[in-house]
Amino acid sequence: MYNTLMSIAKTITIAGKSSHPLTVNRLGYGTMRLTGPGIYGEPPRRDEALEILRQTAKHGINFLDTADYYGEDVTNRLIAEALYPYNHDLVICTKVGGARKPDKSWIPFNKPENLRTSIENNLRTLKLDQITLVHFRVMHGDSGFEASMEAMFTMQQEGKILHVGVSNVDAEELQAAMRMGAIATVENMYGHAQRNTMTGHGGVTRGAEDILHICEENEIPLIPFFSLLTANQKKDTRVATIAQKYGVSEAQINIAWLLHRSPWMLPIPGTSSLKHFEENVRAADIELSQEDMDFLA
Structure with missing residues (x-):
């Protein structure tokens, strides 16, 4: 069922053309689910959340995705509690551009001074x-995309950020960002179930296949979020x-499909269950055949 010698790449390089390239294992972990209901507040099973983070290191996962508006600040604090001092090869990727209101709603927080605060x-x-990798996250109601990106590159020049990425962008926004500076990664919704869906900033996919093609052409890793099937999807x-x-x-096949779909894909499946986390890790060892991929196309 599993192959120890896989034909798909085990690692991926971020910002490979820069003076500070980062090579990480090609299965990361997204921390968003380590919060309370509605991605807000403390996790109901705090000990399990901390253990999942410790297990990422034990399983060789060295790419973590987080944001200060998860919780708020819950996932960042959990990461520090579980893993600090960090392993030298750990890449912690965070996002800025959004915030939460007391009613748990999501709002843009994207003015230059907001981004600096974040x-x-x-x-x-x-x-x-210094934060190794930061995504500017486009949210519903955003304005002034270029001003936001300019603020990101300014903080990179100041040394607060090593690499800049973007999240939830369409092709036009991605290309605009690339004209302004080096874009290390793109984090967009992408998965077998959503890859051809196109909606606005409100939250689904922003032309997933178009974004993947741009990333492949420019050797930019695509980090898919919400890649697994949910109860709301057929x-x-x-x-x-x-x-x-x-x-x-089926969740394991979705992860395996992403890894086979493109060598520039860096999945970050998230979960608050240690059992499901271990299942997700094992998905990286599933070898899909070309016949399987053709069947899933």
């Missing part, structure tokens, strides 16, 4: 002098068929 907050809660019977073939879960 960066300073991330540095403090993560106990870092299940694809083809995924179920392949899952049954290998005796694994």
Whole structure:
């Protein structure tokens, strides 16, 4: 069922053309689910959340995705508690551009002074002098995209940020950002179930295939979020068929499909369950055949 010698790449390089390239294992972990209901407040099973983070290091996962508006500040504080002092090869990627209101709604927080406040907050809660990778997250109601990106590159020049990325962008925004400076990564919604969906900034996909093609052409890793099937999505019977073939879960096949879909894909499946985390890790060892990929196309 599993191959120890996989044909798909085990690692991926971020900002490979820069003077500070980063090579990470090609399965990361997204921390968003380590919060309370509605991605707000403390986790209901705090000990399990901390153990999942410790297990990332034990399993060789050295790419963590977080944001100071998860919780708020919950995932950053959990990361620091579980893993500080950090392993030298750990890449902690955070996002700025959004904030939360007391009613748990999400709002843009993207003015240059807002972004600076968020960066300073991330540095403090993560106990870092420099954040290795920061995504500017486009949110519903955003305005002044170029001014926001200019602020990001300014903080990079100041040394607060090593590499700049973007999140939830469409092709036009991505290309505009690339004209302004080096874009290390893109974090967009992408998965087998959503890859051809196109909606606005409100939250679904921003032309996923177009974004993937731009990333591949420019050797920019694409970090897919919300890549797994959810209760709100129509299940694809083809995924179920392949899952049954290998005796694994549909979620595992979705992760394996992402890893096979493109060498520039860096999945970050998240979960608050240690059992599901371990299942997700094992998905990286599933070898899909070309016949499988053609069937899932």
